[in-house]
Amino acid sequence: MTLVFNVSNHLKANAKSLAEEIVDGVLHSIKLEIPQWEKEQAIEMYIAFINFLGDSLFVEEEGVPRTLIEWSKKNAARQVSPEGKISEIIVRYPPTRDVFTDIITNISIEFGLSLKDHSFIIKRINNMLDISLNETVFAFERLSDEYKVETQRELAELSAPIVLIKEGIAVLPLIGIIDSYRANYIMEKVVPKVAELRINYVIADFSGILKIDTDIAHHLHQIGQMFNLLGLQTLTTGLRPELAKTVVKSGINMSEFTTFANVKQALESIK
Template sequence: MNLFLRFSTYIGENVESLALEVVEGVLHRLKLDIPQWEKKQAIDMYVSLLRFFGESLVNEDKELVPDFFIDWSKKNAAMQISSNGKISEIAVRYPPTRDVLLEIVTEISIELGLSIKENAFIIKRLNTLLDISLNETIFAFERLFEESREVTQKELAALSAPIIPVKDGVVILPLIGDIDTYRVNYIIEHVIPKIGAMDIHYLIADFSGIYTINVDIAEYLDQIGSMLQLMGICVLTTGLRPELAQIVVNSRINISSINTFANVKKALESVK
């Protein structure tokens, strides 16, 4: 019988005990204690993986990496994102997993009398599986992390520039937190159209809640004010602390065109 076929048959006949050995070996080396459901899930995955691996050695038409293994890798990344975990928490599991698996296949190779060359071929195939799994996990984590960060940015941007109606034809736009290019673009793309759809005559832009701002952002905000004025909306500015006022002075903004008030109350009193 072909030695690879014997190896494949051995894997198939002992797949459950081998999968258990892998999981327990990895947990022992990492000194991890995981819930029973998670352990069972890992065992089931390694049963499928080892069975596939054994079959792939004697079936040249078999794909190099099974879809279920790639899906499993992606799910690991998704679980880390949902629990605010780090990709390093997954990455550290790969070296001990690799060691345990290589020790197992080498022991089987010795028991079945495979040559060094044949064992090296098996190890190479196994390393390829693990490398692709790790890459897919990292790629999925990065993609999901960016998607999560974008959602968070949108939520923060919405919170940082709420539209607050105070009386007929008058709204307050309190700018809150750190204002950067992303939030300025959010205001242009989402806030301005909402204001334009409302029956607004006055908009009070309150800067008292802004932590930091630079000259470029100040100029962008001035452009937003100009857009609103072109829409027939009078823009009143409040809450410009001395350090923010200094940035405005140092910019290319025409200060004489800004209707500035000490606070929102004063601005409201000026609205007739």
């Protein structure tokens, strides 16, 4: 126990230099360059890691410092973007284990630790790194889901903007791929907004839609019926042959809507 106590004191007394050795060793191992601020954050985290490790050698319960959890979550957050990859963080863990193992092995030899005590310390380190890895992945998945939801919402807003082009007339240009999320967004958000505009005509322009299936065609039909129930006359434009074919196959009766080739023709028809 005296030898382990000496190792504990050595770890805490040299936490800064050991942390720098770990960070430099990992970066060198995977030939990675990171900004200075990120390197300094990693060093500060490993200082806390090593101090925590030194104290944990005398307790049975395993755990991790709060700074390690926060650092893991921050690493995950930086990867949450269209170009971000969680693998860029995950690949750092194996070399981190290797560097830690080399450092602890050298310290164990220097202080004459038994194989049992050496294995105990390595196990503690691996447990802390495993928790950090799990927190990183969990945070990435959670934040990615939140990012996808926000992106869906933003795309839904962009895919169905309401354009008031003249008094009493608005155009609803449908853009991109209309899926069930966007169709529901139109029903829940766009239709009420149209009602607030106090208009008489809505021109639903399909020319910007890439494709629709029969389910989405039914959704769009329901939206048109909602406009009618609000006392608005719905004009549809831009139904390309392939889109019109899908509408026909879905069994939807389009006779209740007035259809034109383009928005210009629809506008000219309104007296």
